[in-house]
Amino acid sequence: xxxxxxxxxxxxxxxxxxxxxxxxxxxxxxxxxxxxxxxxxxxxxxxxxxxxxxxxxxxxxxxxxxxxxxxxxxxxxxxxxxxxxxxxxxxxxxxxxxxxxxxxxxxxxxxxxxxxxxxxxxxxxxxxxxxxxxxxxxxxxxxxxxxxxxxxxxxxxxxxxxxxxxxxxxxxxxxxxxxxxxxxxxxxxxxxxxxxxxxxxxxxxxxxxxxxxxxxxxxxxxxxxxxxxxxxxxxxxxxxxxxxxxxxxxxxxxxxxxxxxxxxxxxxxxxxxxxxxxxxxxxxxxxxxxxxxxxxxxxxxxxxxxxxxxxxxxxxxxxxxxxxxxxxxxxxxxxxxxxxxxxxxxxxxxxxxxxxxxxxxxxxxxxxxxxxxxxxxxxxxxxxxx
Amino acid sequence: xxxxxxxxxxxxxxxxxxxxxxxxxxxxxxxxxxxxxxxxxxxxxxxxxxxxxxxxxxxxxxxxxxxxxxxxxxxxxxxxxxxxxxxxxxxxxxxxxxxxxxxxxxxxxxxxxxxxxxxxxxxxxxxxxxxxxxxxxxxxxxxxxxxxxxxxxxxxxxxxxxxxxxxxxxxxxxxxxxxxxxxxxxxxxxxxxxxxxxxxxxxxxxxxxxxxxxxxxxxxxxxxxxxxxxxxxxxxxxx
Ligand SMILES: Nc1ncnc2c1ncn2[C@@H]1O[C@H](COP(=O)(O)OP(=O)(O)OP(=O)(O)O)[C@@H](O)[C@H]1O
Ligand SMILES: [Mg+2]
Numbered sequence: 001x002x003x004x005x006x007x008x009x010x011x012x013x014x015x016x017x018x019x020x021x022x023x024x025x026x027x028x029x030x031x032x033x034x035x036x037x038x039x040x041x042x043x044x045x046x047x048x049x050x051x052x053x054x055x056x057x058x059x060x061x062x063x064x065x066x067x068x069x070x071x072x073x074x075x076x077x078x079x080x081x082x083x084x085x086x087x088x089x090x091x092x093x094x095x096x097x098x099x100x101x102x103x104x105x106x107x108x109x110x111x112x113x114x115x116x117x118x119x120x121x122x123x124x125x126x127x128x129x130x131x132x133x134x135x136x137x138x139x140x141x142x143x144x145x146x147x148x149x150x151x152x153x154x155x156x157x158x159x160x161x162x163x164x165x166x167x168x169x170x171x172x173x174x175x176x177x178x179x180x181x182x183x184x185x186x187x188x189x190x191x192x193x194x195x196x197x198x199x200x201x202x203x204x205x206x207x208x209x210x211x212x213x214x215x216x217x218x219x220x221x222x223x224x225x226x227x228x229x230x231x232x233x234x235x236x237x238x239x240x241x242x243x244x245x246x247x248x249x250x251x252x253x254x255x256x257x258x259x260x261x262x263x264x265x266x267x268x269x270x271x272x273x274x275x276x277x278x279x280x281x282x283x284x285x286x287x288x289x290x291x292x293x294x295x296x297x298x299x300x301x302x303x304x305x306x307x308x309x310x311x312x313x314x315x316x317x318x319x320x321x322x323x324x325x326x327x328x329x330x331x332x333x334x335x336x337x338x339x340x341x342x343x344x345x346x347x348x349x350x351x352x353x354x355x356x357x358x359x360x361x362x363x364x365x366x367x368x369x370x371x372x373x374x375x376x377x378x379x380x381x382x383x384x385x386x
Numbered sequence: 387x388x389x390x391x392x393x394x395x396x397x398x399x400x401x402x403x404x405x406x407x408x409x410x411x412x413x414x415x416x417x418x419x420x421x422x423x424x425x426x427x428x429x430x431x432x433x434x435x436x437x438x439x440x441x442x443x444x445x446x447x448x449x450x451x452x453x454x455x456x457x458x459x460x461x462x463x464x465x466x467x468x469x470x471x472x473x474x475x476x477x478x479x480x481x482x483x484x485x486x487x488x489x490x491x492x493x494x495x496x497x498x499x500x501x502x503x504x505x506x507x508x509x510x511x512x513x514x515x516x517x518x519x520x521x522x523x524x525x526x527x528x529x530x531x532x533x534x535x536x537x538x539x540x541x542x543x544x545x546x547x548x549x550x551x552x553x554x555x556x557x558x559x560x561x562x563x564x565x566x567x568x569x570x571x572x573x574x575x576x577x578x579x580x581x582x583x584x585x586x587x588x589x590x591x592x593x594x595x596x597x598x599x600x601x602x603x604x605x606x607x608x609x610x611x612x613x614x615x616x617x618x619x620x621x622x623x624x625x
Pocket of ligand 1: 406414434435438439441
């Protein structure tokens with residue numbers, strides 16, 4: 001009877017496509033919105049990701065996430081270095097500084113100051129120049145998206161294309177001259193400000209006069225050292241907050257989830273996809289069953305048991321569910337592929353696929369169940385009615 | 387007359403059925419007594435609304451009577467239990483519905499094969515047998531057509547083939563020849579007649595078509611929810 005069920009479903013082409021469309025739409029919307037959400041959330045901690053080398057981040061105990069800047073006394077660096085199990089500890093300056101563009105406009109940049117001696121914590125990928133060029137005086141490295149975007153010089157001809165910032169160009173950071181010696185690629189940040197790398201000491205000259213300029217201490221643990229134990233030791237001896245990099249990422253995500261409307265926003269979009277899916281697919285599937293009620297009645301009269309009818313309807317639901325899910329997730333992947341090089345955040349880990357699969361299964365089951373009720377309660381005597 | 391005439395295929399005693407309740411209640415059957423012998427073709431005739439369809443629905447076990455007893459080959463359909471009754475219908479009863487009720491998405495052969503699918507016969511074998519039955523009702527060449535591509539009469543023959551394919555012991559038909567011309571109608575009745583003559587089987591056919599009366603063993607005339615009389619067929623001697 002499985003074959004009869006499938007033929008019944010496919011035979012009613014308009015309805016069949018309608019149900020599949022509904023499910024495709026629902027899984028596309030759910031997958032795509034969740035992927036953008038996850039993409040945005042990974043952007044919130046892209047600075048932590050880009051700085052791959054340290055195992056542990058040390059910061060003021062009140063710091064909640066990566067952009068929460070509460071600088072430390074510069075002497076803290078030496079106290080951290082003194083903790084047992086620390087292989088190395090480097091200073092990191094992270095701050096928002098105003099860059100003055102040649103047309104007089106200001107643009108806030110995310111400035112990183114790296115340890116002068118080791119330049120530890122540099123950009124993950126250089127496009128032009130090398131990290132060592134930072135040893136030259138007044139030098140900075142700018143990220144390529146910033147150079148081509150927010151830091152680009154307006155065209156000399158009115159209405160022309162803006163000219164990207166190049167190696168050799170200068171810009172002013174807080175009224176201090178800076179020379180671009182390299183271009184790099186970094187993970188996109190949440191606020192998508194341009195990222196500027198320089199040395200720690202130079203960053204402190206750019207930064208407004210403040211007593212404390214050490215934002216983070218980056219720590220690499222000795223081989224075989226348990227990270228949580230080391231964090232506890234650092235915390236005990238310095239009174240600072242020390243957390244493994246992965247946990248810092250997660251704290252950052254949690255902060256954004258808790259204090260911004262973003263999750264609610266995306267949650268609504270996902271819910272919408274879910275509801276639209278139920279509405280379209282469920283409704284069409286229900287209509288399909290109702291319109292075929294006489295056929296089901298005939299099958300019942302001819303001796304098809306309720307259990308078999310149930311199996312037939314579930315099979316129909318499973319079939320449209322699988323096709324709709326496949327098309328929807330496929331379309332979402334395609335969307336992700338196309339938007340790969342754009343501003344859009346898009347990340348599709350397998351968990352999203354699993355959640356979408358569960359949602360589509362739920363939609364199909366609900367649709368099937370309301371339809372099945374009708375068929376189970378059906379009086380086969382309707383078949384003799386003309 | 388056949389030599390199995392003494393064996394009862396269907397027996398109805400005091401069968402009543404009322405649709406609805408209160409002022410809108412319609413008493414469709416008012417105490418029907420009727421026997422159908424094995425090997426017999428019984429026709430059920432009567433004015434529209436007298437309860438013919440209701441009666442064959444009760445006999446075929448797709449509708450519960452309110453009172454009275456119905457036995458089909460000794461089985462009490464009403465007290466059989468839902469599952470057993472459904473299974474019994476699938477194995478032992480063939481249906482020709484008034485509105486054909488073919489599945490529009492299945493070809494003629496697949497439609498005919500449905501009772502075999504229900505009984506779990508493998509698809510290939512079922513379709514093979516369906517083709518043969520379609521040929522015997524004269525539309526073997528339309529086996530691959532969809533119902534929508536067939537005329538009313540052809541659809542009716544598909545429906546009849548479907549009622550015959552699993553060789554049920556009892557076949558109930560609601561107006562099986564209404565859409566057919568005289569020749570085709572005759573041919574269909576002959577086929578149905580042959581089935582009835584096979585041992586231990588019986589047919590109950592609701593009809594308005596007096597041209598087919600000659601194929602009946604007996605004709606039961608119904609009026610207002612009761613069997614008014616049972617006559618021997620004009621073409622056959624009284625039993
Ligand atoms: N489901 C129902 N609900 C209410 N009344 C019904 C129902 N089915 C049949 N009836 C009524 O029961 C009576 C008998 O109906 P039935 O269909 O058995 O007549 P019939 O002899 O088959 O008529 P026809 O020759 O027109 O097919 C009619 O008065 C009809 O209106
Ligand atoms: Mg009728």
